[in-house]
Amino acid sequence: MMLDKMMISCENATLFVSQKEEHKLSISNRMKLLLHLAVCKFCRLFEQQNNFLTRQFKHISTTLSLSEIEKEELQNKINSELKK
């Protein structure tokens, strides 16, 4: 009976992984997550990959830029605004 209450689904376990990352997981949910990870290899793998990914997210970037023509047009607009 007690154990039943401790069992969570993979859907909840993967959600708890994110809440743990932000230190928003209660102690009882932390216990439930630990128990789940002890028996579920898929969620264990999910957690490892999640922690790896979280460290990579800060490298998300873009190399987008304005063309030289667009830059010239934009600066011209600013300049004519400056003259007013």
Added chain:
Amino acid sequence: MNILEPQLWVKNYSDSLLRFAFLRTNNNEHAKDLVQETFFAGLRNVETYKGDISEKNWLFFILKNKIIDHYRKKASSLITEIDSLMERSADYFDDAGHWKESAYPKEWGRSYSDPVEKEEFYDILNKCTQKLSELIRIVFVMKYLDEKESEEICKELQITSSNYWVIIHRAKLQIRKCLEKNWISI
């Protein structure tokens, strides 16, 4: 004391402002418009510039406010997206909440603690984040690029904390699935 030099704004700041805006709107045209609006708002407010922060930070401050406005305008359509998000986890989990066989996480054939050295990984990661739906991407960017706390994100976007967790959960599931599909044994 810092001064403003609007005659150099485009040369000095347009690309960095554009990149910042693009990562947060995922739309080339919107990003360009936001950069232009930022410069014009700057021109209208030159008198309020006291020189206590750098010109660059001042322009970014204007842009950040424009982006928040941009999000607010989208708020109502984003709320409809929340409703559909609440239902769709069936892509990954069965009725009992267990992984579907088709969604079982697979080994990526690499260590999860070593840094990634290949540029290709980041290309794929960028593409995978661009594929997130609008609301998910906005929350994701606020959390991981702007490093905002969840309470602040909820307040700015006017979403509940349970909405927030569903969104973050979905972002993670989608990005890891997309990477798994496209990033084979790098």
